[in-house]
Amino acid sequence: MRPINVVLAHHDAVSAERLAASLGKEFRHLVVAKSADETRSAVARFRAPFAVVDLDLIGMAELRELCTHFPATAFVCIHRLADDRMWTQALTNGAVDCCHCNDLRGILQASERYVVISRGRSAAA
Numbered sequence: 001m002r003p004i005n006v007v008l009a010h011h012d013a014v015s016a017e018r019l020a021a022s023l024g025k026e027f028r029h030l031v032v033a034k035s036a037d038e039t040r041s042a043v044a045r046f047r048a049p050f051a052v053v054d055l056d057l058i059g060m061a062e063l064r065e066l067c068t069h070f071p072a073t074a075f076v077c078i079h080r081l082a083d084d085r086m087w088t089q090a091l092t093n094g095a096v097d098c099c100h101c102n103d104l105r106g107i108l109q110a111s112e113r114y115v116v117i118s119r120g121r122s123a124a125a
Contacts, residue, residue: 005046007046007051008023008031008033009034019104034057036057036058040066040069044070050073050074050111052075052077053077054101055090063077074096075096076097079098079100080101097110
């Protein structure tokens with residue numbers, strides 16, 4: 001289990017539930033947000049260092065705002081049609097990765113990379 005809090009923002013309640021059930025086993029605490037405002041509030045309230053955001057719920061402009069407002073949070077975008085163009089846009093707007101919405105392995109790998117980088121920064125400080 002990764003000792004971090006995670007926010008999952010998803011546009012579809014059923015898909016969010018399925019993904020949360022899989023991801024919830026991997027993290028200390030996982031909260032599901034159903035809007036951009038809920039996402040913003042949950043990241044702040046739980047001081048989440050990691051967030052998974054569905055690009056059907058959070059647009060690129062909102063993603064940029066979230067990444068700017070919460071620089072200590074690594075945002076991984078998911079989408080049902082994720083491709084190289086979308087990945088480039090997401091990273092340009094501040095995300096650390098963009099995966100297909102069913103790519104649990106990709107999401108977990110992104111969290112691992114973030115945890116390793118975060119621990120390295122903490123140790124160096």
